[in-house]
Amino acid sequence: MQHNRVVSRAPGRVNLIGEHTDYNDGFVLPMGLPFATEIDWTRTTGREATIESSGFDDITFSLDDDPKDVPSWGKYLAGMASFLAADGIPVEGFRAVVQTDIPIGAALSSSAALEVAAGFGLYGLAGIEPDPVAIAKVGQRVENEIVGVNSGILDQLISATATADSLTLIDCRSLETRAITVPERARVVIMDTMTRRELVDTEYDRRRESCERAAASIGVAALRDASLDDVAQISDPLDRQRAHHVVTENQRVHDTIDALAADDLTLVGELMNESHRSLSVDYEVSSPALDQMAAFAREEPSCFGARMTGGGFAGSAVALIDATATDAFVQSVRERWQEANGVLPDLWAVDPSPGASVRVLDA
Ligand code: GLA
Numbered sequence: 001m002q003h004n005r006v007v008s009r010a011p012g013r014v015n016l017i018g019e020h021t022d023y024n025d026g027f028v029l030p031m032g033l034p035f036a037t038e039i040d041w042t043r044t045t046g047r048e049a050t051i052e053s054s055g056f057d058d059i060t061f062s063l064d065d066d067p068k069d070v071p072s073w074g075k076y077l078a079g080m081a082s083f084l085a086a087d088g089i090p091v092e093g094f095r096a097v098v099q100t101d102i103p104i105g106a107a108l109s110s111s112a113a114l115e116v117a118a119g120f121g122l123y124g125l126a127g128i129e130p131d132p133v134a135i136a137k138v139g140q141r142v143e144n145e146i147v148g149v150n151s152g153i154l155d156q157l158i159s160a161t162a163t164a165d166s167l168t169l170i171d172c173r174s175l176e177t178r179a180i181t182v183p184e185r186a187r188v189v190i191m192d193t194m195t196r197r198e199l200v201d202t203e204y205d206r207r208r209e210s211c212e213r214a215a216a217s218i219g220v221a222a223l224r225d226a227s228l229d230d231v232a233q234i235s236d237p238l239d240r241q242r243a244h245h246v247v248t249e250n251q252r253v254h255d256t257i258d259a260l261a262a263d264d265l266t267l268v269g270e271l272m273n274e275s276h277r278s279l280s281v282d283y284e285v286s287s288p289a290l291d292q293m294a295a296f297a298r299e300e301p302s303c304f305g306a307r308m309t310g311g312g313f314a315g316s317a318v319a320l321i322d323a324t325a326t327d328a329f330v331q332s333v334r335e336r337w338q339e340a341n342g343v344l345p346d347l348w349a350v351d352p353s354p355g356a357s358v359r360v361l362d363a
Helices: 074-086 110-126 132-147 154-161 201-217 228-232 237-261 265-281 288-299 323-341
Strands: 005-015 030-043 048-052 059-062 094-100 167-171 177-180 186-192 303-308 316-322 346-350 357-360
Touching: 005 110, 005 154, 005 316, 030 110, 030 154, 030 346, 048 074, 059 074, 074 110, 074 132, 094 110, 110 132, 110 154, 110 357, 132 154, 154 167, 167 237, 186 288, 186 323, 201 237, 228 237, 237 265, 265 288, 265 303, 265 316, 288 303, 288 316, 288 323, 316 323, 323 346
Parallel strands: 048 094
Antiparallel strands: 005 030, 005 357, 030 094, 030 167, 048 059, 167 177, 186 316, 186 346, 303 316
């Protein structure tokens, strides 16, 4: 049964480890955040869609328009509506009121949350039980084909499938997920450098091309299938360096799972530190601000480890710390950052939070 009014919600994410592995068919270990995008949908008649959000001009488009022609962030909803309709989900006119508390540009996946919230809402209006994996894949297509960034499935899949109280191990080839528990004495803290990335999407696509070239040159489908011996056979030095990051990062994800199961938080922290070093030196997607934030975090006695998170170049770092020292950690890092940079950064201690949902508000 179709519905006239639904509210959908999808969280942002933070990735604990497994960076730039998703588009290499590899492994990632993210969690859903307590920050989310919520969309209040009302069915209208006809083919017109209107999006409202406080602080932004309304965006109106026809469901028959090419989503690429829809202005600004309206593209994300228009793209979701267009691809879902093509996949057989009945999509009709709507008014969508969007609000979010996910910091924009902080590498916490605000755009994936918008896509996934749109997917859940459009399934909800159509009266169909949302398919989280299908919605995540459509979200990725919107990034790739409408927005024009060749990103992987990490952000959309965790926003759609996250579970409360645990990290999620995602196999980005099979798209299988497994809940991974974090020991209670540990806390995840996000540290926003308040820097934002500009014009670096070409860098992202370049990394991906490098990986694909590297995989082809050693005859594997994706770098997920490569060993360090294979990496040594890659003749192009830069492609070899990029591949070295990916192959070692996949191994670090597995080692992190084992270390968490063994309650060895010191080792988890070392793996996070090593991940940062590899992203900074081999993959070259860190920045002075991200390096400095991770370093400040590590200098706190309560910190097990810290690294940049997400695509890189700007945004946030993530730390794993002793939960009993959360307040002192947050205060100290904020003060030291402000002293060094003259800006007060946002820090959030976050618990793993549930993935997307939709609820029906019909009378
Ligand atoms: C961005 C992309 C993801 C993933 C990360 C890096 O967040 O959207 O697909 O590649 O970067 O791990």
